[in-house]
Amino acid sequence: MPTAKTLISTIKRLVRSTCDVLMPRTCPVCRNALSAVEPFVCQHCLDLLPRTLFETRTFNPMEQLFAGKTPIVRATGFFYYRKRSPYTNIIIDTKYHNSPRLGQWFAHYAADSIKSSHFFDGIDCIIPVPMHASKLAKRGYNQAEYIALGISQATGIPIAHNVAAVLPHDTQTRKSIYDRWKNTQGLFAAVDASMIENKHVLLVDDVVTTGATLLSCAKAIENVPGIKISLMTLASAILD
Numbered sequence: 001m002p003t004a005k006t007l008i009s010t011i012k013r014l015v016r017s018t019c020d021v022l023m024p025r026t027c028p029v030c031r032n033a034l035s036a037v038e039p040f041v042c043q044h045c046l047d048l049l050p051r052t053l054f055e056t057r058t059f060n061p062m063e064q065l066f067a068g069k070t071p072i073v074r075a076t077g078f079f080y081y082r083k084r085s086p087y088t089n090i091i092i093d094t095k096y097h098n099s100p101r102l103g104q105w106f107a108h109y110a111a112d113s114i115k116s117s118h119f120f121d122g123i124d125c126i127i128p129v130p131m132h133a134s135k136l137a138k139r140g141y142n143q144a145e146y147i148a149l150g151i152s153q154a155t156g157i158p159i160a161h162n163v164a165a166v167l168p169h170d171t172q173t174r175k176s177i178y179d180r181w182k183n184t185q186g187l188f189a190a191v192d193a194s195m196i197e198n199k200h201v202l203l204v205d206d207v208v209t210t211g212a213t214l215l216s217c218a219k220a221i222e223n224v225p226g227i228k229i230s231l232m233t234l235a236s237a238i239l240d
């Protein structure tokens, strides 16, 4: 007798295959059609994903980026974000092409993949990097919320919202690294900080480039008594 879980997944697959005939879904990386058992990214592209494996390395390049700026326990970005690499489409589609569920699914996959490294051990809650209300109104969703949801589903760690975006964020695309640092100061503030006292929190975002946004977010809570902060992103533009 099939269990309720296998029955639901069979039904899901059937619905997917029917929809695929009507409107084929494609992999954001290679743009080939997805099979019914591939919800968002094809297996071939997942197998070739340029993993950083930062979570397996002591004082990895992402941890080095934050050293001396704010106390960080651990940090990892799941795969290398290289310009012109088709893998960047996972982030671009999640952020700009109204595919937050892709980010959620991929975050679940990422968390599952790094779980055995003990990266999540001792973490009490996941805090998505918040988005200011003006940007949220424009985009309609905060991709970091969906990423936090995927990690939470894979690990069972609850999500908390103890950081708020208090100032709108200028676009950083054309700014120098120094301007980016300046531009992100004071963007975030702690909310109900007593709730995260003596907790180990995991700040999550889609991609780390200069680290300015994550740093600003960490700065907002670094003085909460007894707090420990770790960081996780789906992608890392920090190379070795």
Ligand SMILES: [Zn+2]
Pocket (backbone or CB within 6 Å): 027, 028, 029, 030, 031, 032, 041, 042, 043, 044, 045, 046
């Ligand atoms: Zn693919």
